[in-house]
Amino acid sequence: xxxxxxxxxxxxxxxxxxxxxxxxxxxxxxxxxxxxxxxxxxxxxxxxxxxxxxxxxxxxxxxxxxxxxxxxxxxxxxxxxxxxxxxxxxxxxxxxxxxxxxxxxxxxxxxxxxxxxxxxx
Amino acid sequence: xxxxxxxxxxxxxxxxxxxxxxxxxxxxxxxxxxxxxxxxxxxxxxxxxxxxxxxxxxxxxxxxxxxxxxxxxxxxxxxxxxxxxxxxxxxxxxxxxxxxxxxxxxx
Numbered sequence: 025x026x027x028x029x030x031x032x033x034x035x036x037x038x039x040x041x042x043x044x045x046x047x048x049x050x051x052x053x054x055x056x057x058x059x060x061x062x063x064x065x066x067x068x069x070x071x072x073x074x075x076x077x078x079x080x081x082x083x084x085x086x087x088x089x090x091x092x093x094x095x096x097x098x099x100x101x102x103x104x105x106x107x108x109x110x111x112x113x114x115x116x117x118x119x120x121x122x123x124x125x126x127x128x129x130x131x132x133x134x135x136x137x138x139x140x141x142x143x144x145x
Numbered sequence: 146x147x148x149x150x151x152x153x154x155x156x157x158x159x160x161x162x163x164x165x166x167x168x169x170x171x172x173x174x175x176x177x178x179x180x181x182x183x184x185x186x187x188x189x190x191x192x193x194x195x196x197x198x199x200x201x202x203x204x205x206x207x208x209x210x211x212x213x214x215x216x217x218x219x220x221x222x223x224x225x226x227x228x229x230x231x232x233x234x235x236x237x238x239x240x241x242x243x244x245x246x247x248x249x250x251x252x
Binding site: 061063070071072073076084085086087120124125128129130131132133135136137138 | 187243246
């Protein structure tokens with residue numbers, strides 16, 4: 025059974041770096057039928073796609089975070105990670121990781137339960 | 146970036162009702178659209194991908210249609226467990242973008 029689980033600090037200070045890891049169990053992140061992504065949701069607000077990493081290592085980021093954001097995959101540990109630098113209170117959100125099917129339109133088919141990260145001094 | 150506009154933003158309905166939520170794209174996105182259901186405190190759940198293909202395990206009362214810039218999600222007969230927030234998502238190009246959500250509440 026495929027499971028995704030986000031992990032990382034729940035509280036980050038302003039101007040520091042938010043680092044999260046998504047652990048994938050029950051499937052390999054080297055499977056080229058899928059790629060992997062991060063989505064966030066500020067409290068009480070809608071969903072925002074953050075970025076994506078492919079098995080090839082290619083990445084795509086939302087323009088509003090480009091320059092602060094880095095997403096990478098570690099095939100040896102079946103994890104992929106998010107690093108967001110210079111955070112502010114506006115980055116407070118529930119962060120979700122998800123699996124996305126290649127060549128199937130808009131199919132984010134498995135999600136982690138999400139983790140709330142608060143940016144505060 | 147392609148903007149996705151959902152309507153209505155909220156909707157009150159009763160068990161057994163038929164409801165339709167719409168999603169409009171600012172540019173044509175073929176059928177590169179999915180619909181997601183989110184309940185409070187939970188991760189979104191994939192309902193429909195490719196605009197009209199029902200995800201495995203999703204009840205057949207959910208259906209999707211549309212292409213290009215206009216899409217709909219229809220629930221044919223609302224059940225108590227369907228009261229949630231629904232989002233559309235385009236993956237025609239980057240950046241991927243979600244609609245702002247439609248909150249479906251019990252009347």
